[in-house]
Amino acid sequence: MTEVKPMRADARRNYERLLEEAQRAFAEHGVEASLEDVARRAGVGIGTLYRHFPTRDALLETLLRARFDGQAERARELLTDPAPLEALQAWLLGLGDTTGTFRGLAELTADALNDETSRLYASCHAMRDAASQLVERAQAAGELRADVTTHELLLLLHAASWAGPHLPGDAGMQRLLALVFEGLRAS
Template identity: 45%
Template structure:
């Protein structure tokens, strides 16, 4: 990609990230283009669909979550690693308000622009869950798909004005439900 095209793409992503954080994942593409001071056709040339735009925004965060899972696997106790990663996933998903619905749809749709990023990120969480399960620190009746759904649910709760004040408490309840009673004391947030 040419340097000027890369600069334009990066500018569009920066503006889109701000608009989506402010207005949610269903923000108007026209509004994003207007705020970026480009035409809608220019935005669509870089990102032909809303999913393609969300994928570009989320991919960096998902790649960071995947890399973080790798680090946590070797640097933290299995139960702590799982809870720390889960908390960061919820925060990441919450940053792009409303993206959870797109993520949940994309994980099941191989044709979605978001699919590969979601599958990779879910795989990272699954590895941490499996490690905690192997050590007897997490329930064995859930899998990576369950963990992804629970994390997405927690992110969705954070997006709801009536539930947002209870989001941290509900996170702790869900984390405690995932972990077994035999676990070590968890790292506090």
């Protein structure tokens, strides 16, 4: 087993500043924000950014890891909810809020579901596994159509996350997901 060396204090500060500035840049400009700008805003060179985060996906994965872990934990909690379809809907709304964090993230995570080379692949599959349990539970209870796959449901969520901000008002994604779930309800 390889031992991980702790970061020097200055390296730790650079790492934290890069994450803070990346959070700001992605919030302002979406996932395609300039990494050179992130490094400049953090007061480091682009080489320092790439030493810590060799790819854009690695930087995004680090920024989103806690949120994705939280979503997986929330799914485990919702498995005991007495209303399986409502639990699935609540979980998907939370995931939609996460994938809507940065403009372009919904597309990136949807693509990562099929790209084993992406740093986001493992996190996205953890979300798929969490969703699968909730989907199977709602289907077993007869509340969700039996022919709906988890992958289809996640793609619908990503579509609603992308389209939601294009609707007037603040409830765009929630409104779209409510419409989707009306069509997915078992008859």
